[in-house]
Amino acid sequence: MTTPKLELRGVWKAFGDKEVLRDVGLVVDHHDVVCMIGSSGSGKSTLLKCVNLLVPIDDGTILLDGADITASGVNQNRVREAMGIVFQSFNLFPHMNVLDNITLSPRKVHGVPRADAEEKAKGLLERFGLSEKVVEYPDRLSGGEQQRVAVIRALATEPDLMLFDEVTSALDPELVAEVLDVIRGLKDVGMTMVIATHEMGFARDVADQVCFLDQGRILEHGPPKQIFSTPQEPRTQQFLQRIIDAGRL
Amino acid sequence: MNDRSSLDEFDGGPGLLGPPHAPRGREEGTRAALIAFASTVIFIVVALWAILTSNAWPAVQKQFFNWDHFVAVFPEVLGGFWLDIKMFLFAEVVILAFSLMIAMIRSLRGPAFFPLRALAIIFIDLIRGIPVILLILLLGFGVPALQLPGVPKSALFWGLTALIISYSAYTAEVYRAGIESVHESQRMSARSLGLTQGQALRYVIVPQAIRNVIPALLNGFVSLQKDVALVLILGIREAVREADIYAASTFNYTGYIAAALLFLLVSVPVARFTDWYTDRDRRKKQSVST
Numbered sequence: 200m201t202t203p204k205l206e207l208r209g210v211w212k213a214f215g216d217k218e219v220l221r222d223v224g225l226v227v228d229h230h231d232v233v234c235m236i237g238s239s240g241s242g243k244s245t246l247l248k249c250v251n252l253l254v255p256i257d258d259g260t261i262l263l264d265g266a267d268i269t270a271s272g273v274n275q276n277r278v279r280e281a282m283g284i285v286f287q288s289f290n291l292f293p294h295m296n297v298l299d300n301i302t303l304s305p306r307k308v309h310g311v312p313r314a315d316a317e318e319k320a321k322g323l324l325e326r327f328g329l330s331e332k333v334v335e336y337p338d339r340l341s342g343g344e345q346q347r348v349a350v351i352r353a354l355a356t357e358p359d360l361m362l363f364d365e366v367t368s369a370l371d372p373e374l375v376a377e378v379l380d381v382i383r384g385l386k387d388v389g390m391t392m393v394i395a396t397h398e399m400g401f402a403r404d405v406a407d408q409v410c411f412l413d414q415g416r417i418l419e420h421g422p423p424k425q426i427f428s429t430p431q432e433p434r435t436q437q438f439l440q441r442i443i444d445a446g447r448l
Numbered sequence: 449m450n451d452r453s454s455l456d457e458f459d460g461g462p463g464l465l466g467p468p469h470a471p472r473g474r475e476e477g478t479r480a481a482l483i484a485f486a487s488t489v490i491f492i493v494v495a496l497w498a499i500l501t502s503n504a505w506p507a508v509q510k511q512f513f514n515w516d517h518f519v520a521v522f523p524e525v526l527g528g529f530w531l532d533i534k535m536f537l538f539a540e541v542v543i544l545a546f547s548l549m550i551a552m553i554r555s556l557r558g559p560a561f562f563p564l565r566a567l568a569i570i571f572i573d574l575i576r577g578i579p580v581i582l583l584i585l586l587l588g589f590g591v592p593a594l595q596l597p598g599v600p601k602s603a604l605f606w607g608l609t610a611l612i613i614s615y616s617a618y619t620a621e622v623y624r625a626g627i628e629s630v631h632e633s634q635r636m637s638a639r640s641l642g643l644t645q646g647q648a649l650r651y652v653i654v655p656q657a658i659r660n661v662i663p664a665l666l667n668g669f670v671s672l673q674k675d676v677a678l679v680l681i682l683g684i685r686e687a688v689r690e691a692d693i694y695a696a697s698t699f700n701y702t703g704y705i706a707a708a709l710l711f712l713l714v715s716v717p718v719a720r721f722t723d724w725y726t727d728r729d730r731r732k733k734q735s736v737s738t
C-alpha cells in the first residue's frame with residue numbers, strides 16, 4: 200500500500216468554546232478528488248485552512264505524503280508551497296495586474312527568474328482561455344475570470360494538491376460553469392484535490408469520494424453514488440432532501 | 449417651473465453664501481463659480497477695508513508690514529528657510545522609511561515576534577507621550593553635553609534626530625491604520641501562496657496600505673514642514689530664528705511675516721494637493737464600487 204497524498208487523523212479544532220472540527224479523519228489518495236459537502240457552518244472552510252496551515256489545529260495530525268506537517272518545527276511556508284488553495288472570495292491582489300498576481304509567488308518564493316515565470320504564466324492563461332487578460336487589473340475582470348485567475352495563481356507554483364473552498368459560491372449562475380470546467384480539467388490531468396462545494400451535481404460528477412460534514416464531524420463518506428443515492432445517516436438524508444427541495448440536485 | 453424661477457431669483461441676489469444646492473448642469477456650474485468668485489472678492493474687499501481703516505492699522509503696519517524692513521531682512525530669512533526646506537526633505541525621507549519599518553514590526557503575528565512587537569509599541573507610546581519641543585531640547589542640548597567619544601555633537605544633527613523620532617512614532621500609527629485596513633483575506637491569500645509574513649507585508653499588504661493612507665501622510669508633510677522651525681530653540685539659524693535675530697536688534701517684526709509667507713508658499717500648495725488627491729481617490733473608489 201502506498202502512502203496517501205493527504206491524511207488527517209483525529210483532528211480537533213475549536214475557536215474559543217466553539218468546537219468546529221471534531222475528531223476528523225480523512226484519507227486522500229494520489230490523484231483522488233474528494234468533495235466535502237455539508238451545511239454552512241459545518242466546518243468545511245476551517246478544515247481546508249487547517250490543511251493549508253492557515254489555522255493551527257488543537258489536536259490530531261495531518262500528514263502530507265506521509266510526513267507530519269502539524270509537528271512543531273515544520274517549515275510552514277515550505278508546506279504551503281506544496282499545495283494550492285482557492286477561496287470563495289477570489290482574493291486577487293487588487294494592486295497587481297493578472298500577470299503579477301500569478302508570478303508573485305514563483306518569483307519571490309521559488310526564485311524563478313521573471314522571464315521564465317511570466318512565460319509559464321502566459322502559458323497557463325492561454326490554456327484557460329485568458330490570454331487577453333494578461334495586463335488587466337482584477338477590478339476589470341468578471342467574477343468568473345477573477346476566480347480562474349485565482350486558480351491559475353495557485354497552480355503557478357506547481358502544487359500537487361489543490362484545495363478549493365466553495366469557489367463558485369460568490370459567482371453569478373452563468374459564470375459557475377467556466378470555473379467548474381477548469382477544475383474538471385485539473386481532474387483530467389490527475390491533480391489531487393479536496394473541494395468544499397455546494398454544487399451537488401458537480402460533486403457527483405467529479406468526486407471519487409464524498410464526505411458529509413455535520414457540526415464538525417465527518418458523519419458519512421463514500422463514493423458519490425452511495426452518498427447521493429443511498430445515504431445511511433438521517434442527517435445526510437435531511438441535508439440532501441433540503442438540497443433537492445431547493446432544486447439544486 | 450415655478451419654484452425654479454424663484455430659486456433663480458434667490459441665486460441672483462448678493463449670493464454671499466453661494467448656491468443653496470449643488471449645481472446640476474454645466475451652465476449652473478459656471479454660474480456657481482461666478483457667484484463664488486464674486487462673493488470672495490466682496491468678502492476680501494470688506495475685510496481689507498475694515499482692517500486698513502481701523503485706528504490700530506498704522507502701528508500694525510509699521511511693526512509687521514514695513515517694506516524697508518522687509519527688504520532688509522528677507523535675504524537672511526530666505527537663507528534660513530532654505531535650511532528649513534533641506535531639514536524637512538531629509539527628515540521626511542527618513543521618517544517615511546523608519547516609521548514604515550516600525551509599523552511592519554508592529555504588525556507581525558505569532559509569539560516568536562512578541563519581543564519585537566513589544567519594543568515597537570513601547571517606542572510609539574513613549575515618544576508620542578513626550579512633547580516634540582522637549583525631545584528636541586533633551587537630545588539637542590543633552591547628548592552633546594555628554595561629550596561621548598564618537599557621538600556627533602552637532603545641535604543640528606540631534607535636533608533633526610529628535611524630530612525624526614517624534615514624527616516616526618506618529619507616522620508609524622498612520623501606516624498601521626493602513627495595514628489594518630487591508631482585508632485579512634489578502635494576508636491569508638499571500639500566506640497560502642507560500643509567502644512569509646515579511647513577504648506578504650512587503651508585496652501585498654503594505655502597497656495597498658500606503659494607498660489608503662496617502663492623504664494622512666500628506667497631512668503629516670504639512671505638519672513637519674512647519675515643525676522643523678522648532679530646532680531654532682537650539683540656536684540653529686533657520687528662517688524663524690533669522691527673523692527673531694532681526695527683531696531683537698530692530699524691534700520690528702516684519703521678518704516674522706516674511707518667514708510666515710515663505711512657509712505658506714510651500715504648505716498651501718501641499719494642502720491643496722492633499723484635498724485634490726483625497727477627492728479624486730474617493731471618487732475613484734465610488735466608481736469602482738458601483
Ligand SMILES: Nc1ncnc2c1ncn2[C@@H]1O[C@H](COP(=O)(O)OP(=O)(O)O)[C@@H](O)[C@H]1O
Pocket residue numbers: 214217219237238239240241242243244245246
Ligand atoms: N476565525 C474564526 N473565529 C471564530 N469562529 C470561527 C472562525 N472561523 C470559523 N468559525 C466558526 O466555525 C464554524 C465553521 O465555520 P466554517 O469552517 O467556515 O464552516 P463552512 O465553511 O462549512 O461554512 C462556524 O460556526 C464559524 O462561525
Ligand SMILES: [Mg+2]
Pocket residue numbers: 240243244245364365
Ligand atoms: Mg465555508
